[in-house]
Amino acid sequence: xxxxxxxxxxxxxxxxxxxxxxxxxxxxxxxxxxxxxxxxxxxxxxxxxxxxxxxxxxxxxxxxxxxxx
Numbered sequence: 001x002x003x004x005x006x007x008x009x010x011x012x013x014x015x016x017x018x019x020x021x022x023x024x025x026x027x028x029x030x031x032x033x034x035x036x037x038x039x040x041x042x043x044x045x046x047x048x049x050x051x052x053x054x055x056x057x058x059x060x061x062x063x064x065x066x067x068x069x
Contacts, residue, residue: 031037 028037031040
């Protein structure tokens with residue numbers, strides 16, 4: 001029952017997203033023309049890379065602690 005309800009909710013979310021009008025994003029066009037979009041993308045990549053490295057290091061530490069017990 002929970003699967004069915006979650007599936008219906010996901011489908012409704014997709015329909016709501018699909019129903020929006022496709023309008024051009026002026027901010028993205030302006031940032032792309034000025035070359036600032038690459039700074040934003042670079043910052044996002046650095047943050048996600050840092051988070052991934054942090055999570056992998058935590059996972060390694062937890063595995064080490066679990067082996068000791």
